[in-house]
Amino acid sequence: MSKGDKVVILDFWASPFCARVKIALEEKGLKHENSEEDLFGGKSELLLKSNPIHQRVPVLLHNDKPVLESANIVSYIDETWSSNSLLPTCAYGRAQARFWVDYIDKKVFDTGRSIWASNGEEREVATRDFIEVLKNLEEALGEKDYFGGDAFGYVDIIAIPHSAWFLAYEKLGDFKIKDHAPKFSAWIKRCLQRQSVAKVLPDPEKVYQFVLHFRKMEGLD
């Protein structure tokens, strides 16, 4: 990082997508400023100007230039500040990592949302779907410590922030992740011991209360 580099995140405390960016910056040892967005009260002009298409967090502003979409931002951080590589060094390893990142992006948050933003049969179906996703991730992890092997890396950074929401999924879906995916469950504990992760992730109980508040607002409880 050049001495004059300015790194700002347009952030939201409970967003697993924002947490990815913050963990990546921690892993690189980069100083940055977090600008918390008021997603319910009104988004900032800077957010709307920086991300006119999706109008959502996170945005990384690197010397005022916006980089968008969390998996893309983590990749950009890795390519821009090359110390402590997050992505695998070989093309095939990168392709495998990007496959799982894409899978996580398509499945984890939306399936999880279908658990906590529903009731009755819809929630039961969503819970079964989520357990299928967990089993696929369990198999991808296999006997490895991290998704990429021995070292904490790209796929771990993309996946672990979702774990702050898992308490809410478990309570509302009435299941335990460790009963269905014990290796994945052990991987969560392993990641949470890491300083970058522990520093960034919100308290799952606080996320659960946020979810309950959201459910009330939406008339689900």
Add this chain to the structure above:
Amino acid sequence: MSKGDKVVILDFWASPFCARVKIALEEKGLKHENSEEDLFGGKSELLLKSNPIHQRVPVLLHNDKPVLESANIVSYIDETWSSNSLLPTCAYGRAQARFWVDYIDKKVFDTGRSIWASNGEEREVATRDFIEVLKNLEEALGEKDYFGGDAFGYVDIIAIPHSAWFLAYEKLGDFKIKDHAPKFSAWIKRCLQRQSVAKVLPDPEKVYQFVLHFRKMEGLD
């Protein structure tokens, strides 16, 4: 490419996702074998084994090792065979390209499908949504010849195969792309003059007939 390298695509003629991979290989001048899948009659054992999660084409088999998901495969091809770079060389350019690739992946095919796989008001809404997507792409293109600037590259390879389906969208949605996005329309013509694209893309009339056949099978006509 090493002399002994074997490159096989598990392919389907009408798939814009498969076409991306074929165009990228043409751009790199790489010899490859296409194995056409019978998606309606029964997928091959090789496809099910290579892509157990999604069970879909394209799959790139590079010396029998599977690489999955078309945007990821094009990126892998570019990183593995470095002559004639498809992605921008600077990290910020790559981040911008990946943003638009993600946007295209999320919006173009699914919104297009909502036009041709529906009727009545649902189709009208889908057509309006599709025109919004076109306008965003028109703005991203701006006054440039290609999405990345002067040279045909990553975003162009991801986007142009969808154009083989545009005749079907236009006929069923009753609109003309050039009326809403003239620069994007000129970009399509520019790309179609390129040998790699002309060689790979199917005839839009044949795709339109395929869509009509599909609509009949689904009881939409």
